Amino acid sequence: xxxxxxxxxxxxxxxxxxxxxxxxxxxxxxxxxxxxxxxxxxxxxxxxxxxxxxxxxxxxxxxxxxxxxxxxxxxxxxxxxxxxxxxxxxxxxxxxxxxxxxxxxxxxxxxxxxxxxxxxxxxxxxxxxxxxxxxxxxxxxxxxxxxxxxxxxxxxxxxxxxxxxxxxxxxxxxxxxxxxxxxxxxxxxxxxxxxxxxxxxxxxxxxxxxxxxxxxxxxxxxxxxxxxxxxxxxxxxxxxxxxxxxxxxxxxxxxxxxxxxxxxxxxxxxxxxxxxxxxxxxxxxxxxxxxxxxxxxxxxxxxxxxxxxxxxxxxxxxxxxxxxxxxxxxxxxxxxxxxxxxxxxxxxxxxxxxxxxxxxxxxxxxxxxxxxxxxxxxxxxxxxxxxxxxxxxxxxxxxxxxxxxxxxxxxxxxxxxxxxxxxxxxxxxxxxxxxxxxxxxxxxxxxxxxxxxxxxxxxxxxxxxxxxxxxxxxxxxxxxxxxxxxxxxxxxxxxxxxxxxxxxxxxxxxxxxxxxxxxxxxxxxxxxxxxxxxxxxxxxxxxxxxxxxxxxxxxxxxxxxxxxxxxxxxxxxxxxxxxxxxxxxxxxxxxxxxxxxxxxxxxxxxxxxxxxxxxxxxxxxxxxxxxxxxxxxxxxxxxxxxxxxxxxxxxxxxxxxxxxxxxxxxxxxxxxxxxxxxxxxxxxxxxxxxxxxxxxxxxxxxxxxxxxxxxxxxxxxxxxxxxxxxxxxxxxxxxxxxxxxxxxxxxxxxxxxxxxxxxxxxxxxxxxxxxxxxxxxxxxxxxxxxxxxxxxxxxxxxxxxxxxxxxxxxxxxxx
Numbered sequence: 001x002x003x004x005x006x007x008x009x010x011x012x013x014x015x016x017x018x019x020x021x022x023x024x025x026x027x028x029x030x031x032x033x034x035x036x037x038x039x040x041x042x043x044x045x046x047x048x049x050x051x052x053x054x055x056x057x058x059x060x061x062x063x064x065x066x067x068x069x070x071x072x073x074x075x076x077x078x079x080x081x082x083x084x085x086x087x088x089x090x091x092x093x094x095x096x097x098x099x100x101x102x103x104x105x106x107x108x109x110x111x112x113x114x115x116x117x118x119x120x121x122x123x124x125x126x127x128x129x130x131x132x133x134x135x136x137x138x139x140x141x142x143x144x145x146x147x148x149x150x151x152x153x154x155x156x157x158x159x160x161x162x163x164x165x166x167x168x169x170x171x172x173x174x175x176x177x178x179x180x181x182x183x184x185x186x187x188x189x190x191x192x193x194x195x196x197x198x199x200x201x202x203x204x205x206x207x208x209x210x211x212x213x214x215x216x217x218x219x220x221x222x223x224x225x226x227x228x229x230x231x232x233x234x235x236x237x238x239x240x241x242x243x244x245x246x247x248x249x250x251x252x253x254x255x256x257x258x259x260x261x262x263x264x265x266x267x268x269x270x271x272x273x274x275x276x277x278x279x280x281x282x283x284x285x286x287x288x289x290x291x292x293x294x295x296x297x298x299x300x301x302x303x304x305x306x307x308x309x310x311x312x313x314x315x316x317x318x319x320x321x322x323x324x325x326x327x328x329x330x331x332x333x334x335x336x337x338x339x340x341x342x343x344x345x346x347x348x349x350x351x352x353x354x355x356x357x358x359x360x361x362x363x364x365x366x367x368x369x370x371x372x373x374x375x376x377x378x379x380x381x382x383x384x385x386x387x388x389x390x391x392x393x394x395x396x397x398x399x400x401x402x403x404x405x406x407x408x409x410x411x412x413x414x415x416x417x418x419x420x421x422x423x424x425x426x427x428x429x430x431x432x433x434x435x436x437x438x439x440x441x442x443x444x445x446x447x448x449x450x451x452x453x454x455x456x457x458x459x460x461x462x463x464x465x466x467x468x469x470x471x472x473x474x475x476x477x478x479x480x481x482x483x484x485x486x487x488x489x490x491x492x493x494x495x496x497x498x499x500x501x502x503x504x505x506x507x508x509x510x511x512x513x514x515x516x517x518x519x520x521x522x523x524x525x526x527x528x529x530x531x532x533x534x535x536x537x538x539x540x541x542x543x544x545x546x547x548x549x550x551x552x553x554x555x556x557x558x559x560x561x562x563x564x565x566x567x568x569x570x571x572x573x574x575x576x577x578x579x580x581x582x583x584x585x586x587x588x589x590x591x592x593x594x595x596x597x598x599x600x601x602x603x604x605x606x607x608x609x610x611x612x613x614x615x616x617x618x619x620x621x622x623x624x625x626x627x628x629x630x631x632x633x634x635x636x637x638x639x640x641x642x643x644x645x646x647x648x649x650x651x652x653x654x655x656x657x658x659x660x661x662x663x664x665x666x667x668x669x670x671x672x673x674x675x676x677x678x679x680x681x682x683x684x685x686x687x688x689x690x691x692x693x694x695x696x697x698x699x700x701x702x703x704x705x706x707x708x709x710x711x712x713x714x715x716x717x718x719x720x721x722x723x724x725x726x727x728x729x730x731x732x733x734x735x736x737x738x739x740x741x742x743x744x745x746x747x748x749x750x751x752x753x754x755x756x757x758x759x760x761x762x763x764x765x766x767x768x769x770x771x772x773x774x775x776x777x778x779x780x781x782x783x784x785x786x787x788x789x790x791x792x793x794x795x796x797x798x799x800x801x802x803x804x805x806x807x808x809x810x811x812x813x814x815x
């Protein structure tokens with residue numbers, strides 16, 4: 001199971017995978033999006049637009065006031081309140097007026113409303129602790145009970161949010177509004193009427209007084225006149241901003257797919273989806289949002305397979321009726337449209353309308369057939385243990401369970417993951433490994449395939465023969481014995497980290513050479529343990545990203561799905577650097593090798609020390625450690641790769657990383673790690689230089705011999721399990737520390753002296769000798785001082801003072 005990446009939770013920074021996921025977003029038409037996500041057929045959508053136009057909602061006084069304030073706002077934050085009021089007003093007008101919208105109890109979520117959330121941070125996920133993200137979506141759709149709770153001073157939880165709206169401001173929209181009013185036959189608006197004092201003070205532009213009442217469009221007004229008015233309005237707008245209707249779809253190749261539907265707004269909205277989908281422990285299959293750049297609206301959908309957004313945009317001014325119909329459709333969504341897992345897959349313990357959205361699936365249940373006895377087994381989910389912090393991918397979540405009838409095995413957990421349907425399931429890989437004699441594997445009891453994403457909203461996206469690059473995912477469940485997490489163990493006994501590395505290195509080596517399997521996802525949540533007698537036995541779990549390697553077809557060693565392998569803070573830096581080059585035209589993905597999994601053990605060990613032991617140090621030292629932990633997974637992928645490469649080449653001391661007190665016993669052990677990684681990096685780099693030089697010579701038609709064979713799996717023999725044990729075993733704190741420098745003389749590395757200094761124990765600098773006053777006083781001053789002090793001493797010491805005075809030529813004391 002993947003650990004939640006900490007980069008997104010470092011404040012205003014964006015998780016690097018969010019932008020990467022958005023690059024693979026699918027563009028769909030507006031009609032297709034509405035049918036798939038909102039279950040809104042074209043016929044009802046058209047009827048609602050027609051009815052809204054006939055009832056002239058655009059001319060409603062409250063709606064006009066909201067639009068004026070929205071368009072004239074000087075800052076983005078000033079647009080949130082009028083848009084919130086606009087949305088709530090549309091819902092109020094819809095009740096009992098639109099076909100299929102009753103006047104009372106008109107929504108499955110009865111108290112659906114808009115909430116202005118500008119500058120209000122959503123409460124961070126408790127499991128994320130000090131690394132939790134600080135996120136402030138602009139506008140939320142929540143239940144009215146949540147809105148009342150916020151009014152009383154309480155914070156909003158991510159599980160309270162139905163969907164969100166991200167706003168961006170670039171232009172003053174007042175000319176657009178005035179042009180739209182004229183095109184509808186309305187007189188210039190009274191901009192000060194019904195405007196709040198706050199908005200009046202924020203306005204610097206002089207208001208245009210309204211001298212006439214609103215009138216209906218004249219039947220004599222020709223369509224050419226309306227078009228001419230819009231053209232004159234467009235002449236006064238900045239370049240690129242138009243009043244064009246959304247009926248004409250736009251398709252481009254990147255996120256800047258329509259005029260100013262900004263990339264930044266899309267990335268922020270994706271960050272909110274990441275938080276929402278990562279905190280519900282599998283309750284939400286999907287979510288959706290609206291991105292509003294000035295008056296242009298785009299709709300977004302997120303699930304485990306990826307992201308889908310509309311290629312056509314709507315204007316809340318010129319396409320007001322369409323936007324209003326979509327807002328009503330959102331409020332009319334069923335629970336499945338809000339992303340809840342269908343009850344046919346996992347039955348909730350209580351009706352969702354009363355508790356929606358639920359924070360987890362506790363006490364929900366489902367029934368499967370036992371894989372060996374074919375007996376029906378009812379599985380009841382109890383306590384949530386883990387939810388993967390990811391936007392696109394497997395989205396793993398774990399629960400403790402009870403079974404009915406009870407099984408002989410106790411302390412069971414169920415793990416769920418949306419796995420690519422073409423991949424081998426986890427229980428198949430574990431079975432192959434067990435037959436090959438691999439140790440440190442989990443004990444699996446039951447498994448089942450529950451549901452496909454193509455059976456939900458994705459069904460519409462799969463329609464048609466022109467759909468390509470579809471990667472259907474299936475919700476797979478596996479039941480295995482519950483093991484203990486290594487995080488609380490290393491919190492108390494970090495000296496066991498080298499034992500974990502030794503056992504996991506043996507397991508990974510046997511997987512590769514006995515079972516021909518690569519795990520490809522080493523992380524803090526994928527290594528567990530159990531205590532057998534007085535010994536700690538570590539277990540490698542979660543083989544969802546594992547792959548069986550063919551012995552002759554190297555092409556099959558590459559990633560078998562379009563998504564990446566591994567968890568970012570623990571990935572080898574070569575794999576991260578390779579992901580940075582995925583956008584280049586000549587990019588070919590590198591193979592995920594055994595040494596990459598072994599390198600992940602180093603980053604796993606370092607991550608545990610930097611994050612789990614911060615409670616033992618002062619605040620300033622704690623912040624430095626957390627900063628370094630974030631640098632291993634924060635920001636652009638090329639920067640993360642560079643940080644990891646530099647640290648693996650130069651070691652902790654080079655960057656001033658001071659381990660917490662309990663982990664000081666591991667300083668020499670980490671130095672041995674960096675020594676090994678530096679040798680492997682050097683060997684790999686030298687080989688690449690030879691390859692590049694050979695290519696240059698061949699391009700110049702110069703004969704050159706091929707470089708010597710190089711084993712990439714072991715970096716030319718410098719990085720194997722045996723070498724790892726040879727370097728690190730003498731440095732293990734629980735074994736021996738007096739022979740830690742013996743390996744320094746084996747390779748004749750030019751950096752041996754530097755490394756020896758790095759391995760040397762830290763010694764406190766000697767304290768400067770304190771110069772006492774006796775050493776700086778002259779003889780005369782010293783004698784005078786003694787005379788003065790003698791007056792404060794008992795009389796029996798006068799003789800000593802007199803002797804000192806005579807010796808220095810002074811008269812005897814009269815005391």
